Amino acid sequence: MIKRERGIIFVVSAPSGTGKTTLCKMLLSDLEGIVFSVSYTTRPPRKGEVNGRDYFFVSEEEFRELIKKGELVEYALVYGNFYGTSKSFIEEKISNGLDVLLDIDVQGAKRILEYYTDAVGIFIFPPSFDELRRRLEKRGTDSPEAVETRLMIAKKEMKMADMYHYWIVNDHLERAYVNFKSIFIAERSRSGRLTVEGL
Numbered sequence: 001m002i003k004r005e006r007g008i009i010f011v012v013s014a015p016s017g018t019g020k021t022t023l024c025k026m027l028l029s030d031l032e033g034i035v036f037s038v039s040y041t042t043r044p045p046r047k048g049e050v051n052g053r054d055y056f057f058v059s060e061e062e063f064r065e066l067i068k069k070g071e072l073v074e075y076a077l078v079y080g081n082f083y084g085t086s087k088s089f090i091e092e093k094i095s096n097g098l099d100v101l102l103d104i105d106v107q108g109a110k111r112i113l114e115y116y117t118d119a120v121g122i123f124i125f126p127p128s129f130d131e132l133r134r135r136l137e138k139r140g141t142d143s144p145e146a147v148e149t150r151l152m153i154a155k156k157e158m159k160m161a162d163m164y165h166y167w168i169v170n171d172h173l174e175r176a177y178v179n180f181k182s183i184f185i186a187e188r189s190r191s192g193r194l195t196v197e198g199l
């Protein structure tokens with residue numbers, strides 16, 4: 001009786017080390033009707049990453065070609081590599097009624113929220129700066145200088161958190177996940193996104 005014609009675009013951003021990837025993966029394996037937006041990137045694949053599932057891995061030349069063709073709804077330089085959101089990917093999914101989850105940085109999120117005015121923005125915060133530093137150090141992938149750079153970038157990103165509709169604090173994974181998932185469920189129930197058939 002109640003129908004939703006178009007899928008919803010969910011844009012999720014967070015400083016690195018906040019647990020965004022974990023929350024997104026939990027959601028994608030838990031909820032039906034939502035897919036991960038596969039971006040283009042010029043960075044080389046990491047171990048275990050699959051072309052077409054994690055990213056579309058392309059050369060800088062191919063990336064420039066995509067920009068020229070208007071295939072990227074937004075793109076940004078993140079830590080020295082180009083990343084861009086595929087317009088055709090998103091539009092194909094939402095026009096088929098599937099929701100799309102975008103895991104992109106704040107610059108890209110700004111552009112998406114401006115372009116798709118009914119998209120939903122979610123920003124994930126760490127519990128504190130001290131905790132974020134601890135998590136980054138524990139990961140062991142960055143030098144002490146790189147950790148400081150990431151913390152500085154984290155502060156800059158948090159200054160842009162106002163443009164997101166929802167804020168989540170990842171203090172405790174299970175608790176944060178309940179809050180995170182609730183956003184998707186609530187947004188799917190908004191009357192403005194639904195129509196009643198047969199009236």
Ligand code: 5GP
Nearest residue numbers: 039040075076078083084085103104105108
């Ligand atoms: P990673 O290389 O670790 O997969 O991603 C690095 C950063 O790039 C993350 O903050 C991620 O959210 C961001 N990112 C991934 N895809 C896109 C995209 O299509 N556009 C933008 N602007 N950022 C992206």
